[in-house]
Amino acid sequence: MSRSGVAAEPVSPVADAARPGRSRWPPPGLRGLRARWRELPRTARLLVAATALWAAFSAAGPVLSGRWWVWLLPDLAPPPLLPLVPLVLLACCLARPARRVRRALVPVLALLLVAAVPRAGLNWAALTPGGGPDRAPAGALTVYSWNTLYWDTTDDPDAFHRHLASRNADVYLLQEYLAWEDGGPAPIDRLDRLRREFPAHHIAVLGELVTLSRYPIVARPPVGQARGLTARTPWRERFERGKVLRTDIDVGGTVVSFYNVHVPVQLDVLRSPLSPDFYRVIRDSDRERRDHYAALRRDAAANPRPVLISGDFNTTPAMGDLDGLRATFRDALPASGSFLPGTWKAGGAGLWRLDWTFTDEQLAVHRYAFTSPEGLSDHRGQELTVSLTRPSGPAHG
Template sequence: MRDGDAVTERRLSPTPPLPERPWAERARRFIRPRRRWCWGTKLVVTASVAWLLFVLCHLLASGRTSLWAPIELIPPLLFLAVPALLLVVAPLARPVRRRVISLLVATAVLGAGSSGVNYAALWYTPPPAGPGGITVAAWNTEFWDQDWRTAEGDRYSPEFYAYLHKLDADVYLLTEYLYVDTRAGDMRAQRWTADLALRIDKLAELRREFPGYHVAASGEQITLSRFPILGHRGLDLRPWLPPDQKEIPEALRGWPEGYTVETLRTDIDVNGTTVSFYDAQISQPPLEWRLYDAGSRDVAFSRTLRREASYRAIGADVAANPHPVVLAGDLNTSPAMGVRRLLPERLIDRTPALSSLYPATYLAGTAELWRIDWLYTSPEVTVHRYELPGAEGLSDHRAQRMVVSVS
């Protein structure tokens, strides 16, 4: 055999396969940089991974443990704003920018449902209302017509009833039908307690302002209806409260519904069909941030249990209710809070009917922060129009106004 033939044979012989690396080594090679990272790259990667871990923890813990409740108070829009800001600086992490961008996009998708953005506003148009449509207004009045922010808290808003008339509703679902005792000092500087609540009776005024309307009230909730009211009752929280919260506070012994009821159910005859309207105002979420303190943890746990009891009372009543359902009111729950999962699957979130891309109902002065007022209905109820009128300085909540019909 000639030397040339030997060289050719060596060239044609197959190259032996390289030994397969274990998966751990392959993962390290995927993550490990080929060159030393600068501080900018390290910061971008650390922040991106940390935010991903936070979003995953939030999705797992929100609405499931009181230890996470204070963290749920973050502005919902942060779930999109943070990854968006990190995407702006992601090109600084040149060695791994593609991986960082992919991670941030996945993080934004995971947090999108908690952001409060109404994506359906970009494409959804509610169906037009027919002759059977009725107008419903739900509003947290913020202590009825009391101007409690004045020094003595004894002024009352003459525009209050004018605003209600402007909503021009067939059914009004109103909450905070009470006054606050301002003699105890500035309510904004202290925690709400039962002795601050003052029961009121405005039935004579309501009948004068809304002649022909029917009225039902329980606790801090009151419903006005142009249609006949067939029955009403407050949903008692006590079956779902722990034993140490079942007892009615001394200050509310003469008005027990002020403690035991956070949702009023009113069955109304709407053009021959019985429709159940649930007028809700669920208690505020825990505001205790010092979770290292046992007392703060106890307060957060107690308030979380009360909020869950209110949701469970609604869920149990709706599950046993054969009628079409409209649930509207102040749930004191932002889009970032997972406790809304306790609502029954039968109820449909009607946010898509809003035209706003970022609907906000909670107001701090002139700033519109985020949404805590909601509208849910059963499938038999169609929402033709849904809007959030301004409160005109009368409340820290926007009203909800909707046109609905029952099929």
């Protein structure tokens, strides 16, 4: 009963929620969060939003990279950026306007930083005692792997060949033996000059790939799409399908397999991102890249001989495309003295490592250096000293 003597009408929760000015959404808890969000300084809100976006990007990368062609675009980011972003956000947490969100954000950003370090491609061995180059045994092989940037067609040919000769390598793994004419690749003929400059070397050519060796080349097994290619196959087809040149080389009685690799680039920078063709090229390139990677991995994994795989992979340490190779073979990087290894763009900051070398357990890498192209290419060269870890056996073809 009310004080007036009239019984009070019970009010149901449903009717109460339906009254004007009442709302069932958001529930009280969310309303409180929204109110607290509005009370935060603008700087703190921006910091929370940036952390959430970076966390989403960081979580998606390992899942989508190498699996979804669209992720080839985010994968173009410089790998050192991955740990740098959470470091910058952590520094921002020290600012006074961020004090109310600091306790929540610091653990998240610390976790993002730790997760990003392996994908940044940093060479921690260069900072550890005993890391980096070591003394090579007598008879060790020297290898020079390099994307030449259209061979000598855009440079002084004499300077180009002097650069190659100055490497004094036992084995050269060279890419882009071609010219760029009318917006596309075109064949060139420089083999006579190459034979004059390197009379003691054997030569193998497949499309745009050239391998030179002081030791005899005893076999050239085709890999992947290179199967079925002959000297009569049109050059353009040899260029497009021949992205892995395997040469089996007799090194003092042991046959070693060298894989000279040039994985196709992800995109056509001359096309507008507003054009459908821009994305068609990325999708088609992704399919081609997967095929070449799978064929290379299958062939090398089934090869009982000592294996060295090197070239321009157009793939950064953050990309999942290399996962198969990295799981099966050894990256040569620990033998380098570079903490932040970058092979592209030479002459600039060099934030991208696109050129790689892998070996199996039958080869030891004693030195791995990224050398200046002396203005002849936009890629740094890879210079290695390697030796067999097992006693030499009889050569076989």
